[in-house]
Amino acid sequence: MQTEWDIVVIGSGNAAMSAAIAGREQGRSVLVIEKAGPDLAGGNTAYTAGAMRFVYDGADDLVPLLEDPTDPRLPHTDFGAYPAERFAADLLGFNDGRPLSREQRTLIAESYDAVRWLASRGVKFEPIYSRQSFEKDGRHVFWGGLTLATRGEGHGLAEAERAAFAGLGGEIRYDCAAEDLIVEDGRVRGVRTSAGAIRARAVVLGCGGFEANAAMRAEFIGPGWEEAKVRGTPHNQGDGLAMAFRLGARRHGFYGGCHATPMDLFTPPYGNLDLPHLERKHYRKICYFLGVMLNADGERFVDEGRDFRNYTYAQFGRAIMEQPGHVAWQIFDASVDPLLYSEYRFHDAHFVEADTLDALIDRLDGLTDKAQARATIAAFNDAVDESVPFDPTVKDGRGTRGLALPKSNWARRIETGPFKAYPVTGGITFTYGGVEVDEDGAVLHESGTPIPGLYACGEMVGGVFFNGYPGGSGLTSGVVFGRRAGNGAARAA
Incomplete structure (x- = not known):
C-alpha cells in the first residue's frame, strides 16, 4: 500500500x-x-x-x-x-x-x-x-x-x-x-x-x-445550541480545526454564526441515516413564507415574508432556536396547500390537521398560550392588505398593515379549512x-x-x-x- x-x-x-x-x-x-x-x-x-x-x-x-x-x-x-x-x-x-x-x-x-x-x-x-x-x-x-x-x-x-x-x-x-x-x-x-x-x-x-459537536456549538454559538438537530453527518466534530490550531493557525470569521434551517421537530438528532440519500433533505420545512410561524407563547417572531425564502431560512432556523423550547409551528390554510413543497407531503412529515382554527390550536401540544395564538392569527387576518394581488414569483408587497411585526410579502388570510400546523425546530447544517x-x-x-x-x-x-x-x-x-x-x-x- x-x-x-x-x-x-x-x-x-x-x-x-x-x-x-x-x-x-x-x-x-x-x-x-x-x-x-x-x-x-x-x-x-x-x-x-x-x-x-x-x-x-x-x-x-x-x-x-x-x-x-x-x-x-x-x-x-x-x-x-x-x-x-x-x-x-x-x-x-x-x-x-x-x-x-x-x-x-x-x-x-x-x-x-x-x-x-x-x-x-x-x-x-x-x-x-x-x-x-x-x-x-x-x-x-x-x-x-x-x-x-x-x-x-x-x-x-x-x-x-x-x-x-x-x-x-x-x-x-x-x-x-x-x-x-x-x-x-x-x-x-x-x-x-x-x-x-x-x-x-x-x-x-x-x-x-x-x-456535530454539541460542546463546541454551546461554546461558540451559545447556550441551548447543544440541543440543535444536526441536519447532516455526525462526523463534523471540528477535528480539522483542532489540528490546525495545534500548529498555531489563525482563527478567522464569525464563530457565533451558523447555517440553521427550520426542520421537522421530530427530525432525528442527525440526518436520518436510515433514509435513502434523496429523502434526507425532506425534514426541512421552508415554506413558512406562505403562512405564519408561532412560538410556544402563541406569538409570531419573524417577518415570514421579509424576503424570498432562500435569503431567510438560515436566519429563521436560528430564530426558532431562540424561542421557548426551541420550537415553533408553521400554520397554513387550504388555499396555499398546493404550493407547499414536497417535504410537506413527505411520508415522515409531522403535522396536525383540523377543520377549524380553534380545533387546530387546541391540538398543538406544547403551545402554552392558546388564547394568544388565536388572538395573533385573528390580528394577522385583520391586517392583511387584500388590495394587492398575491404573486409568489416576485416580492409582491402584499403585506399587513398596523402590526408591530409585519409580514411584508405574500400575506394571505388564514381562513380556509382544513388547516395544518407543522411543528419545527432549528437544524444546524454548517458553521x-x-x-x-x-x-x-x-x-x-x-x-x-x-x-x-x-x-x-x-x-x-x-x-x-x-x-x-x-x-x-x-x-x-x-x-x-x-x-x-x-x-x-x-x-x-
Missing part, C-alpha cells in the same frame, strides 16, 4: 473532492482519506439539495451546464440574470454592516468559473423548477437568483465528484480518520490516522466545521468560523505567514459568511476554495 503522496486531502465532501480533483489535474498523486465508511462518505454534501448560487448573465450561460439542454420547458422559462453586483448585495445583507470580506469577493468573482469547471468534469446540472420557480402566464419564472442544482441533488454531486476523481486516477481510503498532522522541520509532512501514518508533501483540510487562508488556500499562522504544507477549504475557511447566507452559496464556496486549495497544494508539492 502506498504510504507517501504528493497531496493528502482529509474529507470527501464537495470542497475536499474539488481540491482532490484540482490536484490530480496538475499531475500530482492525491489520496483522499475519509473518517466514514462508503455509506456515509461525502460529508454534508450528501445531505444537501445540490443547489449552487453563481453569477450569470442569462440563459446562454446556463444551458451549457445542463444535463438536458433540450428540455422542452427551457423555451418557456425566464431564468433572469444574476450579476456580480446582486451577489455582492445579497452577501452584504447578512454582514451586519461589515464590508465584503476578501473571501466573499473571491466567491463572487470565481463562482461561475468554478461551476463551469465542475461541469467540465462530468458534474451536470438541472433547473430547480420545483423549488425556485412558479408558473406565471404560461412561463416558468425563476426567483431569488438561484436556478440550478446538480443532477441527483447533493448525493448526485458527491457521486459525480468521486467518479471524476477516480477517472483521474485518484484513490480514496474509507474508515481512515485523521488524528493529527505530521510536522518535521516546521513543515507539514503528512497525517497520523487511525490506520497508520501517511506521508505527503502537502495536506488539505477539507473535513468540515464543528456543527461559519474557521481558519484564514491565503490566495493559494494555504492556512495562515497567527503571525500572518503560511503554515508550510497545510491548506484548507470548505467549512474550514472562515470569513465567507457571517449572520446568514443566500441559499446555494455554501456549495459554490466549497468548489471555489477547494479548487484553490488543490491547485495551491499541487504547486507546493
Whole structure:
C-alpha cells in the first residue's frame, strides 16, 4: 500500500473532492482519506439539495451546464440574470454592516468559473423548477437568483465528484480518520490516522466545521445550541480545526454564526441515516413564507415574508432556536396547500390537521398560550392588505398593515379549512468560523505567514459568511476554495 503522496486531502465532501480533483489535474498523486465508511462518505454534501448560487448573465450561460439542454420547458422559462453586483448585495445583507470580506469577493468573482469547471468534469446540472420557480402566464419564472442544482441533488454531486476523481486516477481510503498532522522541520509532512501514518508533501483540510459537536456549538454559538438537530453527518466534530490550531493557525470569521434551517421537530438528532440519500433533505420545512410561524407563547417572531425564502431560512432556523423550547409551528390554510413543497407531503412529515382554527390550536401540544395564538392569527387576518394581488414569483408587497411585526410579502388570510400546523425546530447544517487562508488556500499562522504544507477549504475557511447566507452559496464556496486549495497544494508539492 502506498504510504507517501504528493497531496493528502482529509474529507470527501464537495470542497475536499474539488481540491482532490484540482490536484490530480496538475499531475500530482492525491489520496483522499475519509473518517466514514462508503455509506456515509461525502460529508454534508450528501445531505444537501445540490443547489449552487453563481453569477450569470442569462440563459446562454446556463444551458451549457445542463444535463438536458433540450428540455422542452427551457423555451418557456425566464431564468433572469444574476450579476456580480446582486451577489455582492445579497452577501452584504447578512454582514451586519461589515464590508465584503476578501473571501466573499473571491466567491463572487470565481463562482461561475468554478461551476463551469465542475461541469467540465462530468458534474451536470438541472433547473430547480420545483423549488425556485412558479408558473406565471404560461412561463416558468425563476426567483431569488438561484436556478440550478446538480443532477441527483447533493448525493448526485458527491457521486459525480468521486467518479471524476477516480477517472483521474485518484484513490480514496474509507474508515481512515485523521488524528493529527505530521510536522518535521516546521513543515507539514503528512497525517497520523487511525490506520497508520501517511506521508505527503502537502495536506488539505477539507473535513468540515464543528456543527456535530454539541460542546463546541454551546461554546461558540451559545447556550441551548447543544440541543440543535444536526441536519447532516455526525462526523463534523471540528477535528480539522483542532489540528490546525495545534500548529498555531489563525482563527478567522464569525464563530457565533451558523447555517440553521427550520426542520421537522421530530427530525432525528442527525440526518436520518436510515433514509435513502434523496429523502434526507425532506425534514426541512421552508415554506413558512406562505403562512405564519408561532412560538410556544402563541406569538409570531419573524417577518415570514421579509424576503424570498432562500435569503431567510438560515436566519429563521436560528430564530426558532431562540424561542421557548426551541420550537415553533408553521400554520397554513387550504388555499396555499398546493404550493407547499414536497417535504410537506413527505411520508415522515409531522403535522396536525383540523377543520377549524380553534380545533387546530387546541391540538398543538406544547403551545402554552392558546388564547394568544388565536388572538395573533385573528390580528394577522385583520391586517392583511387584500388590495394587492398575491404573486409568489416576485416580492409582491402584499403585506399587513398596523402590526408591530409585519409580514411584508405574500400575506394571505388564514381562513380556509382544513388547516395544518407543522411543528419545527432549528437544524444546524454548517458553521461559519474557521481558519484564514491565503490566495493559494494555504492556512495562515497567527503571525500572518503560511503554515508550510497545510491548506484548507470548505467549512474550514472562515470569513465567507457571517449572520446568514443566500441559499446555494455554501456549495459554490466549497468548489471555489477547494479548487484553490488543490491547485495551491499541487504547486507546493
